[in-house]
Each structure stands twice: as C-alpha cells, then as structure tokens.
Amino acid sequence: MRPMRKLRPVATVNESLKRYNVAADSFCNSFYHCNVPEMIIDLPSDEAFMREALRQAQKAYEVDEVPVGAIVVRAGKIIGRAYNQIELLKDATAHAEMLALTQAEASVGDWRLTDCDLYVTKEPCVMCAGALVHVRVRRVVFGCADLQSGGGGGIMNLLQHPALNHHCDISSGVLQNECAAILQDFFRKKRGRTGDTAASAGEDRH
Ligand SMILES: [Zn+2]
8 A cells, every 4th residue: 555645734824935935936837727616725825826816817808908817815715806897897996906805805704804815916006905904904915016006015005004004914026927918918909909198098097
C-alpha cells in the first residue's frame, strides 16, 4: 500500500504573501477558464483569487464594459464576484467592487465584512475605497495601480486614511501585467472604433 501523501495545509494570509514572492507564476492557467460557478478554492493564494477577478474582468470586456473584475473572499471561499456594469445598469456606481460587496453582505447577512478580503484587478477608485472602509474589509488586494483615480494610494490612500476609523491592509501588484493588459487592450480597441478623444475621456471611469 502506498503511503498517503501529506496534505498541504491551508496557508494563512502571511504565508500566502510570502509564497507570492517566490512562486508568482506557479499556478495553472486553467483556473482562469474554469466555469464552476461557486467553487471553493483549496489554495487561497493571491494569484489564484486574482485570476478569478480577471475572469470577471473578461466578462466585462465581452459586453463592452470597462474590464475590471472583483471578488470577495471569506475563509477561503468566494462570497461575492462581479464586473463593471455601469453601461448595462445605467448606474455610475455599478463598479465591480460595489457589486461584489453587496453580494458579500447578502451572503454574510451583515454589512460588516471584517473577516473578508477583496480582490480587484485595478486599484479601487475613491468611491469604492470609501465603501471598502465603510464595510470594514480586512484586506484589499489589487492588480494594477490607477494613478489617475485610485483611492488605494494612486491619488490618495483612502483605504488607510488616518482620519477614518477603519484601515484596510493593502497588497498591490498581484498579476499586475495581466490586469493592466486587459484594460489597455480594451481602450486601444475603443480608440480604434470611436477616435482618440471620446475613448480617452472615458478611460478611467469604470
Ligand atoms: Zn470604483
């Protein structure tokens, strides 16, 4: 009889972060294409969760919304997932983060998300950063930075503002090249269709 293989323990957030430094590309890309609607992920790595956020961003891309995706994770399980739906809902507040937070609140049955982490492909804007503080998210993980409208250090750090009563931990740069590439590709195509001026005007309104 073959000896039973030792199970890999579920990593803590800190262990996960350490692993990010040494094994950033070690995850199978097939995760990105998985269609299981409510999967529980055994390896709670930042890369794996960001790939799910990227999958949401891809959905936005396919329906001509600015491709930003977000998920909320609690105890290793995804309890909220969304992509930008501003055009679909005709609602400027329908950012991926806001929609994912609303789902997570419904899942938890409370507005407090103190034991939840949010993953988003682009640095949250100031509206979303404010919402993340309001619901007391534990950690915000984002892919690419947004130096024009970011509320996680881009134009200001609302997530850790000293005057506010809650501060979120921040991890940035997770899969940042992929997160930035889908946005760049989207706006490149938009420029091709509508001309530079119109596309540029809407570039960072997601
Ligand atoms: Zn936002």
